[in-house]
Amino acid sequence: MNYQWYPGHMTKAKRMMQEDIKLVDLIIELVDARVPLSSRNPDVDKLGQHKFRLILLNKSDLADPKENHRWMEYFKNKGFFVIELNAKSGNGMKQIQTMVLEACKEKLERDKRKGILNRPIRAMVVGIPNVGKSTFINSFAKRAAAKTGNKPGVTKGKQWIKLNKSMELLDTPGILWPKFEDQIIGMKLAFIGTINDDIIIMEEMALDLIRHLMKTYPNAISERYGFPIEGMKAEEVLLQIGRTRGCFMKAEEIDYKRAANLFIDDFRSGRLGRITLEFSADRREPNESK
Ligand code: G4P
Numbered sequence: 001m002n003y004q005w006y007p008g009h010m011t012k013a014k015r016m017m018q019e020d021i022k023l024v025d026l027i028i029e030l031v032d033a034r035v036p037l038s039s040r041n042p043d044v045d046k047l048g049q050h051k052f053r054l055i056l057l058n059k060s061d062l063a064d065p066k067e068n069h070r071w072m073e074y075f076k077n078k079g080f081f082v083i084e085l086n087a088k089s090g091n092g093m094k095q096i097q098t099m100v101l102e103a104c105k106e107k108l109e110r111d112k113r114k115g116i117l118n119r120p121i122r123a124m125v126v127g128i129p130n131v132g133k134s135t136f137i138n139s140f141a142k143r144a145a146a147k148t149g150n151k152p153g154v155t156k157g158k159q160w161i162k163l164n165k166s167m168e169l170l171d172t173p174g175i176l177w178p179k180f181e182d183q184i185i186g187m188k189l190a191f192i193g194t195i196n197d198d199i200i201i202m203e204e205m206a207l208d209l210i211r212h213l214m215k216t217y218p219n220a221i222s223e224r225y226g227f228p229i230e231g232m233k234a235e236e237v238l239l240q241i242g243r244t245r246g247c248f249m250k251a252e253e254i255d256y257k258r259a260a261n262l263f264i265d266d267f268r269s270g271r272l273g274r275i276t277l278e279f280s281a282d283r284r285e286p287n288e289s290k
Pocket of ligand 1: 058059060061062085086087088089127128129130131132133134135136
């Protein structure tokens with residue numbers, strides 16, 4: 001299937017972010033741990049050239065733990081500070097404050113040399129849609145507010161959430177759009193639900209995901225649905241999923257669309273196991289021909 005992307009107010013969002021970035025010391029960029037490269041927009045590297053950088057490998061609970069570890073190393077080697085996070089449960093949140101101070105050490109030392117004490121670090125959150133920005137901001141702000149009793153403050157027309165005496169966070173995240181260099185990126189973003197399902201043919205996407213998993217996580221499907229898939233075509237696998245899950249229309253005919261929706265939903269909610277869709281080793285999938 002051809003995966004298309006129709007972004008909304010891309011130029012406006014980018015312009016706003018360019019303005020906001022000028023106001024901050026630190027960029028906190030969320031990426032999806034299942035697709036850590038495809039869920040990034042390289043523009044952020046240009047826009048944030050002189051800023052301190054922290055990458056949050058979010059939704060790590062849905063991704064393969066071994067691969068999370070490898071992606072952490074990958075980003076660290078590129079000079080980023082990085083934390084494995086589950087913004088929904090809060091796992092990994094505790095490390096953030098310490099890591100922020102570490103990432104901005106240079107600024108804090110510079111301030112100290114100039115005799116400036118207690119000037120808070122200003123940060124903003126960026127990321128592509130659906131990566132968990134709001135979940136993260138809410139959770140981070142709530143924790144900090146609960147600890148310090150601080151209320152959001154208003155400065156220069158922007159809403160800053162005063163997290164504690166050493167940090168303020170811009171309350172609206174910067175939305176980046178993923179870049180479609182090739183169809184594989186589009187396909188992976190469709191799998192994780194970044195691209196609106198309304199413009200996707202679910203049956204075709206399900207077949208693409210089945211093909212992808214047969215190469216990269218061959219046991220995931222048979223373990224979930226309880227039938228062996230060796231030698232089967234993707235179409236047969238989807239039919240069999242429909243059959244075992246009772247997705248029937250009248251007269252015992254398999255409801256292909258319902259089976260596709262069920263399968264995609266199982267993948268997105270982690271019921272097929274913890275699955276990573278792109279690997280840091282040579283930045284491409286094993287067995288995947290380019
Ligand atoms: P955004 O601001 O970047 O667009 O993303 P948002 O926070 O709205 O999160 C998008 C979805 O991802 C939400 O699910 C949210 O709960 C989920 N999410 C965020 N972080 C994590 C994480 O670390 N792990 C997992 N498993 N999910 C995460 P939703 O279905 O839209 O809402 P809900 O049903 O969870 O309430």
